[in-house]
Amino acid sequence: MAVNYASKYAEKIDERFALGSLTGGAVNQDYDWIGVETVNVYSIPTVAMNDYTASGTNRYGDPSELENEVQEMQVSQDRAFTFTIDKKSRDDTQMTMEAGKALQRQIDEVVIPEIDTYRLGVICANAGVSESGTITAENAYEAFLTVQAGLDDNKAPQGGRVCYCTSTYYKYIKLDPSFTKAGDLATGIAINGQVGEIDGVPVVKVPSSYLPDGVSFVITNPICTPAPEKLTDYTIHDNPPGISGWLVEGRVRYDAFVLNSKKGAIGVYTATA
Numbered sequence: 001m002a003v004n005y006a007s008k009y010a011e012k013i014d015e016r017f018a019l020g021s022l023t024g025g026a027v028n029q030d031y032d033w034i035g036v037e038t039v040n041v042y043s044i045p046t047v048a049m050n051d052y053t054a055s056g057t058n059r060y061g062d063p064s065e066l067e068n069e070v071q072e073m074q075v076s077q078d079r080a081f082t083f084t085i086d087k088k089s090r091d092d093t094q095m096t097m098e099a100g101k102a103l104q105r106q107i108d109e110v111v112i113p114e115i116d117t118y119r120l121g122v123i124c125a126n127a128g129v130s131e132s133g134t135i136t137a138e139n140a141y142e143a144f145l146t147v148q149a150g151l152d153d154n155k156a157p158q159g160g161r162v163c164y165c166t167s168t169y170y171k172y173i174k175l176d177p178s179f180t181k182a183g184d185l186a187t188g189i190a191i192n193g194q195v196g197e198i199d200g201v202p203v204v205k206v207p208s209s210y211l212p213d214g215v216s217f218v219i220t221n222p223i224c225t226p227a228p229e230k231l232t233d234y235t236i237h238d239n240p241p242g243i244s245g246w247l248v249e250g251r252v253r254y255d256a257f258v259l260n261s262k263k264g265a266i267g268v269y270t271a272t273a
Contacts, residue, residue: 025204
């Protein structure tokens, strides 16, 4: 007769890695979506200069009515998840299938990375400076300076810039002999995930899957991107009707927008083969 040996689950769970939110330094919460799903933002243009004429009735030039543009920012992402944990599953795995921990795991490994990826996608898609080329250990710093020069030409603010890059680009910039390491790995790290600085710009290394295909790095400024989190609702139901155990539900409403007048402060570099 065969012998059936007892099985036992380890109490310690083999947890996957979680990075936490990495894009907090790239966005702002300057606009208020409380009670509404759409916020409209006005942008006001300027007019050209004229030569002053010392005679006539229109000495300053022909006046025209100053116009304006309206950008509509409507929250579009309404996302949800749900799962159950049967009491048998919890009891027979030495209580490791605990609802609260499972919910936190879902937030850390699924919800936060989705929001980070969405934000970076919106930022890159609306970049006012777009450069491309082959990235190597000999020109990684040059590529960074090229994007910086484009931002400077757009009169983008020097302060507040932050760079999000792939691990591959970060490797090349560290190997580039022309890259001066002055200020690199500065002691004052204020942005989550920051691994150093390039010419005073904080650098945050993100998984390549967080950035659009081919993007090596993007330099942005939080003033460019309002990113509302309209709703974050997480609930654990204990013994709901029809379930002996727990029902976990979550819903998040979020979005990210790049202000039309601020696109010039975003620069993206796409690597080519």
